[in-house]
Amino acid sequence: MRARFSTVMSDLLATDDRATLVLADIGPLDLAAGTPAADRVVNVGIREQAMIGVAAGLALAGLRPFVHTYAPFLVERPFEQIKLDLSHQDLGAVLVSIGASYDAAAAGRTHQCPGDIALLSTLPGWRLHAPGHPDEVEALVRDATTTDDRQYIRLSTQANRAAFPTDGRIHLVREGAGTLVLAIGPLLDTALEATAGDGFAVAYTATPVPLDCDGLRALSSGFDRVAVLEPFLEGTTAAAVGAALGGGGILVEHIGVGVGEQRRYGTPADHARLHGLDAPGIRRRLDLLS
Numbered sequence: 001m002r003a004r005f006s007t008v009m010s011d012l013l014a015t016d017d018r019a020t021l022v023l024a025d026i027g028p029l030d031l032a033a034g035t036p037a038a039d040r041v042v043n044v045g046i047r048e049q050a051m052i053g054v055a056a057g058l059a060l061a062g063l064r065p066f067v068h069t070y071a072p073f074l075v076e077r078p079f080e081q082i083k084l085d086l087s088h089q090d091l092g093a094v095l096v097s098i099g100a101s102y103d104a105a106a107a108g109r110t111h112q113c114p115g116d117i118a119l120l121s122t123l124p125g126w127r128l129h130a131p132g133h134p135d136e137v138e139a140l141v142r143d144a145t146t147t148d149d150r151q152y153i154r155l156s157t158q159a160n161r162a163a164f165p166t167d168g169r170i171h172l173v174r175e176g177a178g179t180l181v182l183a184i185g186p187l188l189d190t191a192l193e194a195t196a197g198d199g200f201a202v203a204y205t206a207t208p209v210p211l212d213c214d215g216l217r218a219l220s221s222g223f224d225r226v227a228v229l230e231p232f233l234e235g236t237t238a239a240a241v242g243a244a245l246g247g248g249g250i251l252v253e254h255i256g257v258g259v260g261e262q263r264r265y266g267t268p269a270d271h272a273r274l275h276g277l278d279a280p281g282i283r284r285r286l287d288l289l290s
Helices: 002-015 048-060 071-076 079-088 116-120 134-144 185-194 213-219 238-245 268-274 279-289
Strands: 019-023 041-043 064-070 093-098 126-129 150-154 171-174 179-184 201-205 225-233 251-257
Touching: 002 019, 002 134, 019 048, 048 064, 048 071, 048 079, 048 093, 064 071, 064 134, 071 079, 071 093, 071 116, 093 134, 116 126, 116 150, 116 225, 134 150, 171 185, 179 185, 179 279, 185 201, 185 225, 185 279, 201 213, 213 238, 225 238, 225 279, 238 251, 251 279
Parallel strands: 019 041, 019 064, 064 093, 093 150, 126 150, 179 201, 179 225, 225 251
Antiparallel strands: 171 201
């Protein structure tokens, strides 16, 4: 996903005079070197708060800033600037993160950020994406150049085998009965593996915020249970799911990254297992719903 983002960003810098890229010593620093677009790639150094301020200034100048670094340095560290410089001033920017919840597990807790979607969802007017395939990344990035709103695109090293539309809707992937499993972003293939051959229905979205409440309400008709698989902090989408399904008598379970810290390094696969987000862990949680 990160490689696709760099490729698409290079093309946008060459073809779209509004596109700009703001970095903090991480990422494709020389993406436009030697081209007329070189002055639209700004590296502020390890100054993440300033990075957001620079993006806001670029937006005020009529440009379309893309801001890129690891999720904890893009969302958690400069959150006050995101709240004030962008949201409070109603300025548009596209934050593009890497690292997801624990992709950089070997780098330790400093590089883990399962709470990014939950944190940004406290601010008004944001569209938050967790794409599950490089093709979805490209579609989201290109679409973001056509607007002036605020978006967050969460890149991951985990990816599904197939891409789906990035229209913000919830798409039915496999029909079934009893339990509807809504997989968000790169958890789709794991969800399909966990539920193979057992009659579970599986749906997918790459945009958890704002959630397609109308689509979820329509798809859940006739089901007793809905399980939402979140590749970020467990329960992040609970309010939206509850609003969509409230009063329907449907049992809802959220399966995501636990709030408890796993004080180990290891690999992303190790952390998925520890949080119960591998296929066996998801299946155990689903069986508890039965």
